[in-house]
Amino acid sequence: MSRIRVALLGASGSIGLQAADVIAQHPDQFELVALASGRGGDQHNTLASANPKARSLLAGSADDLRSLVLDTAPDIALIATTGVVGLAATVAALEAGVAVAIANKETIVAGGDVVMRAARAAAERKGSDVLERLRPVDSEHSALWQCLAGESLDRVRSLWLTASGGPLRDATAAEIAAALPATALKHPTWSMGAKITIDSATLVNKGLEAIEAHRLFSVPMEQVKILVHPQSVVHGLVEFVDGSTKAQMGSPDMRGPIGYALGYPVRMAATIPNVDLASHGSLTFAAPDLARFPGLAIALEAGRAAGAAPGALIAADGVAVDRFLAGDFPLGGIPQLLRDAVDQFDSRPAPASVEEVISLHEEVTQFAVQWSGAA
Ligand SMILES: NC(=O)c1ccc[n+]([C@@H]2O[C@H](COP(=O)([O-])OP(=O)(O)OC[C@H]3O[C@@H](n4cnc5c(N)ncnc54)[C@H](OP(=O)(O)O)[C@@H]3O)[C@@H](O)[C@H]2O)c1
Structure with missing residues (x-):
């Protein structure tokens, strides 16, 4: 089976490094084809050396990030930049048939209709679900996405x-x-x-x-x-019309939701420990x-x-x-x-x-x- 080609935008950040860790733990499933950071520094350089085939970009403009995604033609782009610098790349990726794993809230909150329109059009072209094209990475949204699997x-x-x-x-x-x-x-x-x-x-x-x-x-x-x-054990809950509520739990570790988004629809072998409810004793809300x-x-x-x-x-x-x-x-x-x-x-x-x-x-x-x- 061919590996999933991943472009990582915001590689040197908190989400970016955790995503790189998930990818490094599953070398048979993923291949990093592009890495973009802002200032970069040691962590970016280490990633670039460990992934010599990946195109590396530092302090790129919104246009540079868009070109990086289009030129490297990944299967999935993980947008883990801050601000709106990744917005154009997100929309271009969706339009080009690249799935997007979105950590960057600014892109969804500020980009709103523009991003969602591109995601809906991409899903229609592919005959898939919108969330298969635009995959939540934020832990709460990943939890809701997981609770909604198979639901209407x-x-x-x-x-x-x-x-x-x-x-x-x-x-x-x-x-x-x-x-x-x-x-x-x-x-x-x-x-x-x-x-x-x-x-x-x-x-x-x-x-x-x-x-x-x-x-x-x-x-x-x-x-x-x-x-x-x-x-921070329960990340999200969905309440249904029949009085039932589903909750998703996980350790507070972003490698869980990152792995779910990258591997979807296949759950990856554990990169984080399962929740030990007995050790928590009680959960409060x-x-x-x-x-x-x-x-x-x-x-x-x-x-x-x-x-x-x-x-x-x-x-x-x-x-x-x-x-x-x-x-x-x-x-x-x-x-x-x-x-x-x-x-x-x-x-x-x-x-x-x-x-x-x-x-x-x-x-x-x-x-x-x-x-x-x-x-
Ligand atoms: N951290 C979390 O646990 C978490 C959870 C849910 C959602 N999120 C969301 O995910 C996004 C990233 O969060 P974070 O905590 O990972 O932020 P962060 O640690 O500040 O990382 C931001 C990343 O964006 C990079 N960057 C800045 N300008 C860039 C450019 N022009 N081109 C490419 N990369 C650029 C930074 O590079 P340099 O540092 O090298 O300048 C860094 O790699 C945010 O929107 C946040 O709300 C984060």
Whole structure:
């Protein structure tokens, strides 16, 4: 059987390195044909040396990334870049018949209709399911995808995403607003890149994931719900109309969902340990507190508002997190910036092309860079 040819965008990052690990553990099943990183560094160089046949690209533009995918003609492209630099490559891959494993939330949240249209057209051409063409990698969405296997979406009542609650889960509103990077970067269960770790501390990440789920699974925002589950064992649940609920569990290790997306529809031999329920003893669940985590409330509202609001939200959040990490304001500045950015742009229509997505992203980024409203 021929090996699955993989292009890895964002190779030197947290997801990229874990994907490279999954691929290295299954050399008979996968072949890396392209590797792209930003600054790169030692980890990129090590990967490039271990995969001499793979085309290697550093600090490429959106166009360069698109060309890399088209020129190397992989079977699947794993998009693990941050920001929207991978958007054009994602759409081009779908159009060229390349399956996409999508870790990069910005591409789904900001790219919305543009990406989903390309995925639907690709699925129609292939006679496959949309999610076979555009495969979720985020652990919660992978969980929902797994729970939905063999099910019909019109029999679904709600999709539930779990949240660990982050490092400030039990903090007061005042402590959360005053938190500084050293505290907010200490994620209790997941080891991830800095941006997503801060998004977990504000719970904005969960709002972005709710929008991602709404788009990927074509369900109304109102049907996407959130549960705080500190143990990070259950990643997602699907509630059906007959009163039944299915849950997916796994160790909090991204190599699980990465392996599921790359190998689909075949489950790969374990790269991570199975969950040991007896050792956990009990699993707990609670509703999120939108008053203590206003960023989550703003993100959910932006998802419901649709139009340009999700794109504005995620662009502003990229800058807000950078400015927080640079010491411009404490954690409470992030929801303030998000509120102002969403209010500023939410009356605009949804972008209808890759160019319009990028243009909105740049305009909101500019707004957020200049924003000086932190109280
Ligand atoms: N980490 C997780 O567990 C996790 C879970 C779910 C979803 N996600 C999502 O997955 C995406 C990646 O997250 P991450 O945590 O892996 O981020 P990360 O550790 O910051 O990695 C980002 C990667 O993108 C690369 N990059 C930046 N500009 C690039 C360019 N022009 N061309 C090619 N590569 C470029 C970076 O390269 P350099 O570092 O070399 O500059 C790095 O390899 C995000 O959208 C995140 O929300 C992450």
